[in-house]
Amino acid sequence: MSCTSPVIVALDFSTVEDAINLAKQLDPTKCRVKIGKELFTVTGPKIVEELQKIGFEVFLDLKFHDIPNTTAMAVKVAASMGVWMVDIHCVGGLAMMQACRNVLDQMNSKTLLIGVTVLTSLGLEDLQQLSITKTPEQQVLSLAQLAAEARLDGLVSSAQEARALKLNFPQLKLVTPGIRPVGASKHDQQRIVTPAQAMLDGSDYLVIGRPITKAVNPPQALEDILISLQ
Ligand SMILES: O=c1ccn([C@@H]2O[C@H](COP(=O)(O)O)[C@@H](O)[C@H]2O)c(=O)[nH]1
Secondary structure (H helix, E strand, O other), X not given: OOOOOOEEEEOOOOOHHHHHHHHHHOOOOOOEEEEOHHHHHHHOOHHHHHHHHOOOOEEEEEEEOOOHHHHHHHHHHHHHOOOOEXXXXXXXXXXXXXXXXXXXXXXXXXXXXEEEOOOOOOOXXXXXXXXXXXXXXXXXXXXXXXXXXXXXXXXXXXXXXXXXXXXXXXXXXXXXXXXXXXXXXXXXXXXOEOHHXXXXXXXXXXXXXXXXXXXXXXXXXXHHHHHHOO
16 A cells, blocks of 8 residues: 655664664554665665565665766666665756766656755754855755756755745655654754644655654654644
8 A cells, every 4th residue: 555644754773673673663554764874874775675575665865975977876776676765965966966867767767866955954054164155945945946957856955945945846845854843852953843834834745753763652653743734
């Protein structure tokens, strides 16, 4: 059965056992799962297969960023593993994003290609330290313009930028981490939004890690978030 829920649970774990143990508590019709750098580095591709075997659609969040050929070949391998979604950094540039789009088109792949704009852990001061004089929203919008030109399927941004992105790029799916239920710890995130507000503002997918995975009762934490969206 395919998943219609907007929630993507970030499985940020350091062992296959911990990741599978958490995934098995969740229902694949109520969320998708995301494999990030920590889990993939420790497990390699077998974790993708294991999660697919128990019914989950997988977002492989490795945020590829390299020269066009290297990035496109990495995206090709990810797509051949049957992942539902894969991401690349928009700051890799237009040619890099186009190379990734082309490789997926040549394969007739259905894997969604998503461009990371400005990480949700970054605020205005962090951008200034990087010699970026734009606000986070201005920087997100200018990277979104390039991603749209490269015909990406969507963007990773904070839900704080969702309204402006949906207005200007209605064709792009918005994947938004930095989601925090009211009262939850921010941890290392800066540009946070509640699940309900993110959906109201135009997010298509909510990436949620610690508020679910570190909860005393992870399936109940997911259920509470889904109820808050009704
Ligand atoms: O801008 C970004 C891009 C990716 N992420 C990833 O999302 C999750 C968020 O986890 P939380 O525990 O809910 O903070 C994590 O895997 C990040 O690598 C992001 O946070 N921001």
